[in-house]
Amino acid sequence: MSYAIGSVSSQDLWTRLKEQFSTVSRTSIFQMKSNLQTIKKRSDNVSQYLQKIKEARDYLSAAMVHFADEDIVILALIGLPPEYNTFQCMIRGRENVISLKEFRSQLLAEERIVETHVPNPLLSAMVADHSSATKGSTSPFQNNSSPSSFFSGGNRQFNHTKQKGRGKFNQGVKFNRQS
Structure with a gap:
């Protein structure tokens, strides 16, 4: 836009743009391509990100380099960023090519979802517990641990005898009743 300001005619505008961009070297085109390929969303909102x-x-288009x-x-x-992984999978899994207009619209909608998403504290705790349990390259299923001992914290032993009728869910658990 700065090159267009001050132009008195379309011919003048064209001449200014041609002078500016006709001197684009192969090195500067390479640099512009690199810049395009390394743009990240980071803390920008989706509109700012897409504007970049x-x-x-x-x-690049002004330098006669076009991208589909x-x-x-x-x-x-x-x-x-990783918060958009589901959105990425959805777009990549489409059968037909998405237009830039539709892509922008869907990405803005996804941004609202990501911003309002409150992490599930239970899930966060499970991930944190799992990551601390897997440090030292030991799996909760190693050392003859069964999957049930992993989910019960590995501290309880259950009596796995077959029972029918009342109380079968209280196997191995004793209650003290007060009268």
Whole structure:
């Protein structure tokens, strides 16, 4: 835009743009391509993120280097953080190519979901417990541990005798009743 400001005619605008971008070297094109391919969302909102991609694409287009919309979608997916993994899978699994307009719309909708997502504390605790249990490369299923001892914390022993009728779920557990 800064090159267009001050132009008095379309011919003048074209001349300014041609002078600016006709001197683009192979090195600068390589650098612009690298910049486009390394754009990450990070803390930007989706609109800012997509605007960075559009600006990089526009610079390349002015230098006569064009990218298909599908390639831009792929680059945008690569730059998304892990919170968008489900969205990435959904877009990659499509049978037909998604338009940039539709991609933008769906990514904005996904952003609202990601922002309102409150992590499940139980799931977080399970992940934290699992990661601490797996340190030292020992699995909870090694050392003759059974899957049931993993889920029960490995501290309880259950009597696995077959019983029918009342109380079969209280096997091995004793209750003290107060009268």
